[in-house]
Amino acid sequence: MSEKANGAPPKIQIRGLHKSFGPKVVLDGLDLDVAVGESVVVIGGSGTGKSVLLKCILGLLRPEAGSIKIDGEEVVGLRGGDRDRVMRKFGMLFQNAALFDSLPVWENVAFGLIQGEGMDRDEAKKNAIEKLAAVGLGAEVGELSPAELSGGMRKRVGLARAIAITPEIIFFDEPTTGLDPIMGDVINDLIVKCVRELGASTLSITHDMASARKIAHRVAMLYHGKIIWAGPVAQIDNSANDYVDQFIHGRAEGPIQMQVRAD
Amino acid sequence: MPILQPIGRTLLIFFAAAGRLSMFAANGLSHCVRPPLYFRLIARQMIDIGYYSLPVVGLTAIFTGMVLALQSYTGFARFAAESAIPNVVVISITRELGPVLAGLMVAGRVGAAMAAEIGTMRVTEQIDALDTLATNPFKYLVAPRLIAGITTLPILVFIADIIGVFGGYVVSIYKLGFNPTTYLKNTVDFVQTEDVVSGLVKAAVFGFLITLMGCYHGYNSKGGAQGVGAATTNAVVSASILILCCNYFITEMFFAR
């Protein structure tokens, strides 16, 4: 797990991360590294804390214990100007897109450019329309309000917003959920392109194994608050880990027991 | 001491809430005076709070002025003191009824809408999204609303004062048979700068309280539609109560010596 691509310090280094909500322990000593320019996919059952993990790294949730380092800088508990500076490195696609419904679509996409980087509105709009085209949406969609979009369209706008500021680190929370298979593949290609052309490091969450195989350099499986297996995507079919095998083949029988009965 | 326990617990909860609210207010106010300011957003809030509240505040003011003239007439006629009506109308409107009634109406209209909007943004993770786009939610959401509330309410109340006095004038002239010139002269001669200024100071404070409550309850709402509903109710109720409490203390500050 602590293997490092080409000897550079990891872009993200997480050690011993603990997060609980009241008595419910969600993350229980989680370790994870993302190297520079690496694409890591986190898989794991619904409700295991994948979204919580991303929110802890972004400082939206405060972990009880553990360390998160971005480019070697500790970010847990960072506030004010220092935090703003670190946040500028990130782009995030939220699971439910989280578009600003008081703004038209193009302004959603251009938000980081206008507010964060102080770009001129006309220029930012042009830029936003390019980004919308990259996720397969026409310029006319830019004038709509987010409430007028379908779920899949919203997801793609969220994606365009996440990559608009060309961040160094991009988080994708289920980027292809709710998209048709063809559009799903377009998005996969887009993520691969972000990593290759922008040199971005990405941490993605997905339940879609086809997508994981396509975008991941490395896959990590989250179970019971820990990463129980992590390895190159090529090894995922012979991981010798029963949990991973059960998950990637989507079998109901195996070591992972879903709580479907109140017993 | 089983009776003291619940009292102590309630007090602790109260102090904790007061502390959180003070931190929130201090944070919001500090963003009001630190650049950059979002003038576009401030302008939009001012239009929302001021311009769109004009009809409801105007109606409240005119009927209040009218009923005030009518009531004081029926009362004062017993002492043959009808000539005091212009004075009663103008002083009650500028000092008390203008700011308080406008404040309560705006609390219902604007405070609720603010809590609902910010609350929805909270539960749909839009506030988190703001944060990840390197935009401080206090600067982007709270500060423009506070600034707009503090600056717009005095203007709104000033207009309400004029409309209220006009309401009293209309009833006095057309129903009670006053002489228009005498009525206006009495009004203008009697009213003092302090009356109007104290009302406008109240308005600024109420504007702050309304927007603060809207933002605070919205910002801290949790748990979906139900949570947003609760935030909305809490924002209106707490703003209304605070308005009535602060009204007393500001009055005492200005007029009790």
Ligand SMILES: Nc1ncnc2c1ncn2[C@@H]1O[C@H](COP(=O)(O)OP(=O)(O)OP(=O)(O)O)[C@@H](O)[C@H]1O
């Ligand atoms: N704000 C919160 N308050 C309380 N509990 C929470 C909160 N956020 C998440 N949880 C709990 O943490 C656990 C993990 O949630 P999370 O959203 O990370 O799941 P997930 O792995 O992303 O699942 P999915 O694949 O369905 O999106 C859940 O059991 C959830 O109940």
Ligand SMILES: [Mg+2]
């Ligand atoms: Mg999730």
